[in-house]
Amino acid sequence: MRRLLAAFSLTLIPFFLYAWPKLTFENYFNDHTMRIDYFHTGNATEEIFTIDQIYTYGIWAGNPHHSLDQFNNGKYYVHIIDVASNQLIYSRGYNTYFAEYQTTRPAIEGRKKTYHESVLIPEPKAPFLFVIEVRDKQNVLRPKFIRKIDPGDWHIIREQPGARAQIITVLKNGPAHSKVDIVFLSEGYTQDEFKLFKKDLKERADLFFSVEPYRSNRNRFNLYGVFRPSQQSGVDEPGKQVYRNTILNASYNALGLSRYLLTEDNRSVRDMAGQVPYDAIFIMVNSKRYGGGGIYNQYAVFTAHSPATELVFVHEFGHSFAGLADEYYNSEVAYTDFYPKGVEPTEPNITALLDPHRLKWVNEVNPGKAVPTYWNKNEYDKLSVHRQSLRRRLHRLQLSGDSLKVQNQLKTDMAELEKKLKTFIADHPLKNKVGFFEGAGYSSHGLYRPQLNCMMFSNREKKFCAVCRSAIQRMIYFYSR
Ligand SMILES: [Zn+2]
Numbered sequence: 001m002r003r004l005l006a007a008f009s010l011t012l013i014p015f016f017l018y019a020w021p022k023l024t025f026e027n028y029f030n031d032h033t034m035r036i037d038y039f040h041t042g043n044a045t046e047e048i049f050t051i052d053q054i055y056t057y058g059i060w061a062g063n064p065h066h067s068l069d070q071f072n073n074g075k076y077y078v079h080i081i082d083v084a085s086n087q088l089i090y091s092r093g094y095n096t097y098f099a100e101y102q103t104t105r106p107a108i109e110g111r112k113k114t115y116h117e118s119v120l121i122p123e124p125k126a127p128f129l130f131v132i133e134v135r136d137k138q139n140v141l142r143p144k145f146i147r148k149i150d151p152g153d154w155h156i157i158r159e160q161p162g163a164r165a166q167i168i169t170v171l172k173n174g175p176a177h178s179k180v181d182i183v184f185l186s187e188g189y190t191q192d193e194f195k196l197f198k199k200d201l202k203e204r205a206d207l208f209f210s211v212e213p214y215r216s217n218r219n220r221f222n223l224y225g226v227f228r229p230s231q232q233s234g235v236d237e238p239g240k241q242v243y244r245n246t247i248l249n250a251s252y253n254a255l256g257l258s259r260y261l262l263t264e265d266n267r268s269v270r271d272m273a274g275q276v277p278y279d280a281i282f283i284m285v286n287s288k289r290y291g292g293g294g295i296y297n298q299y300a301v302f303t304a305h306s307p308a309t310e311l312v313f314v315h316e317f318g319h320s321f322a323g324l325a326d327e328y329y330n331s332e333v334a335y336t337d338f339y340p341k342g343v344e345p346t347e348p349n350i351t352a353l354l355d356p357h358r359l360k361w362v363n364e365v366n367p368g369k370a371v372p373t374y375w376n377k378n379e380y381d382k383l384s385v386h387r388q389s390l391r392r393r394l395h396r397l398q399l400s401g402d403s404l405k406v407q408n409q410l411k412t413d414m415a416e417l418e419k420k421l422k423t424f425i426a427d428h429p430l431k432n433k434v435g436f437f438e439g440a441g442y443s444s445h446g447l448y449r450p451q452l453n454c455m456m457f458s459n460r461e462k463k464f465c466a467v468c469r470s471a472i473q474r475m476i477y478f479y480s481r
Helices: 002-019 097-101 191-208 215-220 266-273 312-322 377-400 404-426 466-480
Strands: 029-042 047-057 076-082 087-094 113-124 128-135 141-149 166-171 180-187 221-227 280-285 292-295 299-303 437-440 443-449
Touching: 029 266, 047 141, 076 113, 087 113, 097 113, 113 128, 113 266, 166 191, 180 191, 180 266, 180 466, 191 221, 191 280, 191 312, 215 221, 215 466, 266 280, 280 312, 292 312, 299 312, 312 466, 377 404, 377 437
Parallel strands: 180 221, 180 280, 280 299
Antiparallel strands: 029 047, 029 113, 076 087, 076 128, 128 141, 166 221, 292 299, 437 443
């Protein structure tokens, strides 16, 4: 059998060498960043792409050893195919604001909306096909947009887009090619608040590296702050009719959710981030209010002065950097179509357990554990549903400004319930075990998370579950070795 295999291989090797020359970075790419900007228009069922501008500038921040994506995550994929050899030379998965818009009521009712998006690739040396693939309902990638691009085309703008900014190097461990390069962008800081930005930046960097696996990988990161002043301090809060003229146009009430804070001004974000070589973007918003958001391979947004939730930004970065899913769920909602039934989600940290013989995090599961894991969910849900109903009542009273006394009582009762939930997790016999715990990805049933608690589940502990830690570690290595 072995001899047969050897003979088989020998005949095939020359063919493979011919058809698939080794994908060395230098053969296909110049060490520059190419930014392809496009418009993404549509509603829940339709989407079209049109190219806006293409820029070539600076150096390439990514890892030349990993031009091809290894994660099979994200609703979208960019594929770069060398025309001469018909070889795939670059790929990357990502998510978009548009994809989230598609799940909202206006989109389902047919209203079209346009988003500006960018894909960053190393600059190819020769003509290539720029392909955007989109997952269908079964999560199978299908090409939706193909355009042949000649890197020598004079329409490509060979300049650094955007005005100059002040750059603060917080941590520099080595060249961009072999490090994870993170950039923090200022949003809602005026010129007078430059010092505050620097202070916030330092604090956030320290907090970031206090969480594993970032702590033990500190030497694999470069970290920059890029400052541009906003005309006004703060950020838009449309739900309160508060509007501020800020540099990146971030806003609460994204997709109608009061705590969801994102920006649709992709061009300004990319112009500002591009002042340094970057793999990942943080948008640091000068606000006290709780809020944030994170989109895989786009950016994470957080507020700098929300003390009760100082680690929300690490949670949001879990989405934007490692493509992690939310592990929390609303105990009252039995199902949701964010993750369609019967389809395995692409994120590494939640599973629909559709095939008991192919478990997603089988290597991390503690032996002898039943699948799925019994964790006395009913007890947890009872407390959690109760707390949610109190929160809704409190929210209604806060909006009307009524009954301060009742509001205070509700706050006390909620704190009491939160204490019980904390104890439930802290004293749970399976606290440190990895298994398949039902309740994840906004769904109380049918989706499972790896551990009882995780930073993608709640902000009760400053700790990712084992599966999320591994996923983040893989991403750190992808950029740095
Ligand atoms: Zn997790």
